[in-house]
Amino acid sequence: MEISTLAKAVLRGERRALARAITLAESGRADHRAQATELLEALGQSGRQAIRIGLSGTPGVGKSTFIESFGLMLIDQGLRVAVLAVDPSSKRTGGSILGDKTRMDHLSRAPEAFIRPSPSQSHLGGVARRTRDAVALCEAAGFDVVLVETVGVGQSETVVADLSDVFLLLLAPAGGDELQGVKRGIMEAADMIVVNKADGDLKATATRTCADYSGALRLLRKRPEDPEGFPKAMTVSALENNGLPGVWDEIMALVDWRRAHGHWDRRRAEQARRWFEEELRETVLARLQTPEARQMGANLGAQVEAGQIAPARAAQTMLAAIWP
Amino acid sequence: MEISTLAKAVLRGERRALARAITLAESGRADHRAQATELLEALGQSGRQAIRIGLSGTPGVGKSTFIESFGLMLIDQGLRVAVLAVDPSSKRTGGSILGDKTRMDHLSRAPEAFIRPSPSQSHLGGVARRTRDAVALCEAAGFDVVLVETVGVGQSETVVADLSDVFLLLLAPAGGDELQGVKRGIMEAADMIVVNKADGDLKATATRTCADYSGALRLLRKRPEDPEGFPKAMTVSALENNGLPGVWDEIMALVDWRRAHGHWDRRRAEQARRWFEEELRETVLARLQTPEARQMGANLGAQVEAGQIAPARAAQTMLAAIWP
Numbered sequence: 300m301e302i303s304t305l306a307k308a309v310l311r312g313e314r315r316a317l318a319r320a321i322t323l324a325e326s327g328r329a330d331h332r333a334q335a336t337e338l339l340e341a342l343g344q345s346g347r348q349a350i351r352i353g354l355s356g357t358p359g360v361g362k363s364t365f366i367e368s369f370g371l372m373l374i375d376q377g378l379r380v381a382v383l384a385v386d387p388s389s390k391r392t393g394g395s396i397l398g399d400k401t402r403m404d405h406l407s408r409a410p411e412a413f414i415r416p417s418p419s420q421s422h423l424g425g426v427a428r429r430t431r432d433a434v435a436l437c438e439a440a441g442f443d444v445v446l447v448e449t450v451g452v453g454q455s456e457t458v459v460a461d462l463s464d465v466f467l468l469l470l471a472p473a474g475g476d477e478l479q480g481v482k483r484g485i486m487e488a489a490d491m492i493v494v495n496k497a498d499g500d501l502k503a504t505a506t507r508t509c510a511d512y513s514g515a516l517r518l519l520r521k522r523p524e525d526p527e528g529f530p531k532a533m534t535v536s537a538l539e540n541n542g543l544p545g546v547w548d549e550i551m552a553l554v555d556w557r558r559a560h561g562h563w564d565r566r567r568a569e570q571a572r573r574w575f576e577e578e579l580r581e582t583v584l585a586r587l588q589t590p591e592a593r594q595m596g597a598n599l600g601a602q603v604e605a606g607q608i609a610p611a612r613a614a615q616t617m618l619a620a621i622w623p
Numbered sequence: 624m625e626i627s628t629l630a631k632a633v634l635r636g637e638r639r640a641l642a643r644a645i646t647l648a649e650s651g652r653a654d655h656r657a658q659a660t661e662l663l664e665a666l667g668q669s670g671r672q673a674i675r676i677g678l679s680g681t682p683g684v685g686k687s688t689f690i691e692s693f694g695l696m697l698i699d700q701g702l703r704v705a706v707l708a709v710d711p712s713s714k715r716t717g718g719s720i721l722g723d724k725t726r727m728d729h730l731s732r733a734p735e736a737f738i739r740p741s742p743s744q745s746h747l748g749g750v751a752r753r754t755r756d757a758v759a760l761c762e763a764a765g766f767d768v769v770l771v772e773t774v775g776v777g778q779s780e781t782v783v784a785d786l787s788d789v790f791l792l793l794l795a796p797a798g799g800d801e802l803q804g805v806k807r808g809i810m811e812a813a814d815m816i817v818v819n820k821a822d823g824d825l826k827a828t829a830t831r832t833c834a835d836y837s838g839a840l841r842l843l844r845k846r847p848e849d850p851e852g853f854p855k856a857m858t859v860s861a862l863e864n865n866g867l868p869g870v871w872d873e874i875m876a877l878v879d880w881r882r883a884h885g886h887w888d889r890r891r892a893e894q895a896r897r898w899f900e901e902e903l904r905e906t907v908l909a910r911l912q913t914p915e916a917r918q919m920g921a922n923l924g925a926q927v928e929a930g931q932i933a934p935a936r937a938a939q940t941m942l943a944a945i946w947p
Contacts, residue, residue, distance in 0.1 A: 335935075336933070336935045336936055336939065339933055339935060340933050340936055343933050431934075432935075568928040568929070568930075569928070571927045571928060571930070571934050572924045572927050572928050572934075574927075574934035574935075575923065575924055575927045575934040575937045575938055576920070576924070578934050578935050578937075578938035579911060579920070579937075579938040579941055579942065580908060580911070581938075582938050582939065582942050583907055583908065583910070583911060583942060583946070584904060584907065584908070586907070586942075586946065587903065587904070587907060596900070596903070599899065600896045600899055600900070603895045603896050603898075603899040604892040604893070604895060604896050605892070606892075606895070609660070609663055609664050609667050610755075610895050610896075610898035610899040610902050611659075611660045611663060611756075611898075611902050612660060612664055613899045613902075613903075614899055614902035614903040614905075614906050615660065615906065617903055618903065618906050618907060618910075622907070622910065622946050
């Protein structure tokens with residue numbers, strides 16, 4: 300398919316075209332990469348902006364249930380919702396698509412929703428780039444909200460915080476000790492902490508956990524991009540569908556304030572610059588992976604192993620040959 | 624000073640020349656870097672090999688006391704000992720040298736010892752490279768043992784494990800819960816676990832902790848580079864100077880076995896190849912930091928921030944200009 304044809308189909312919001320475009324962006328092939336860049340440029344003119352919500356939470360906090368309930372609520376309000384997953388630890392194969400969709404059974408069947416699992420088995424840099432592209436593609440396809448979900452593993456939370464407009468940390472009700480388990484960097488990146496499972500036996504614990512985190516958030520350094528009262532902690536029950544409209548209202552209050560005070564545009568501009576810098580690093584490093592470079596690296600590497608040339612000298616020799 | 628003069632002084636084992644050589648290798652300046660490479664090449668012909676011992680342990684396990692007692696014991700045996708620190712989180716300034724030396728008061732005053740603190744404030748890759756160079760310089764200066772110490776922070780343990788012949792994990796006596804606190808990757812990299820503070824009230828706990836870790840080590844996959852009984856756990860008291868000769872005997876038993884069975888040379892060869900690959904990545908990325916590249920990056924970055932060009936396109940534009 301021509302890139303221009305694909306671009307038009309994405310702009311019409313066709314989910315199959317969107318899925319195809321994301322596959323193109325996820326590809327490791329250089330020609331696909333070039334096509335994806337062309338596509339993103341063509342789509343960049345659309346000027347469409349979704350609200351990008353980052354969502355982090357360790358397994359067991361009820362992330363899928365939250366996304367399903369939250370997504371269906373947004374659809375009820377007339378919005379279109381895309382869900383992307385980031386899981387650099389993922390060793391999933393093709394089965395993951397089914398896996399993610401069955402996790403969010405109702406949402407995945409809604410025509411207003413688009414669910415895309417994590418690109419499998421890639422280093423974090425690659426995942427970051429591909430997810431950024433996927434977010435941009437979903438925006439161009441006219442989705443109003445793009446939810447980017449991550450399991451709290453390694454650096455993936457940082458990646459997600461770095462591409463979202465609003466970053467939610469989803470937590471389960473727990474004793475005070477658990478508070479220590481949340482990394483400080485993630486606490487500082489969070490715009491809202493949502494304590495899920497505020498239902499049944501856990502309701503009282505959830506309320507207490509929420510109060511604990513409210514206290515912890517107040518101890519953090521005040522950020523200029525936050526209005527009074529943010530970052531904040533709330534309780535919800537995704538299972539009983541309780542509190543979700545409140546979360547959305549708070550997100551919108553935060554978004555409106557940030558838009559009115561210039562923080563929205565500034566954050567997006569800073570993110571774009573960081574993406575450029577990361578993309579630059581990655582494209583430079585990719586040049587070390589061409590067949591010619593790999594061959595030369597293998598030869599020099601063998602000489603290094605044999606002690607015939609010092610590692611630093613071998614690196615300089617190779618660089619002088621491939622990048623004079 | 625001429626590089627050849629400096630090389631000769633290092634080969635004579637002069638500590639001031641060694642300190643100067645390490646400073647050269649730690650420098651971020653390109654001309655210093657080139658000189659350091661020249662120096663390392665000149666010294667690489669010496670064929671001297673120290674026993675490189677990596678030592679990791681979180682603050683509070685008594686690392687300084689261990690290094691002081693262990694180092695003095697080695698000196699008593701007629702050996703020369705260099706101690707290098709790796710701490711990528713370090714925000715220390717010039718005062719650190721004094722800090723590290725007062726931590727190891729007796730050792731630092733011994734003429735057979737050389738103590739060098741962590742290069743301050745650098746990204747991990749830089750620290751890794753500089754530490755590798757410092758190790759090579761200490762070897763050329765004729766030190767018999769190079770101890771590379773790291774606090775167990777982030778990836779620094781991996782760096783240290785990757786440049787040592789023998790990797791020791793130093794632990795404090797503690798309840799069984801603590802066992803969970805040691806990252807699996809570090810456990811798997813350890814050749815020996817040394818439980819310190821086996822003295823006074825803690826003696827019984829230390830013995831129990833040692834037994835716990837012995838059990839844990841037996842559960843790990845058997846590595847081809849280990850003789851029967853390794854990796855092993857031992858108790859020592861650095862404070863009371865107990866058990867340290869035993870640790871050294873075990874290290875030497877391990878070293879002798881690995882030398883006799885080809886593992887020593889193979890490990891060093893593999894390390895050299897990895898250093899080459901890392902050095903290559905770093906020198907490539909360093910090209911993005913030349914004044915011209917930074918200027919171009921700043922211009923394109925501003926255009927990206929203003930939304931005039933897509934991040935991926937900007938990266939491709941820049942790469943095409945600097946690396947056609």
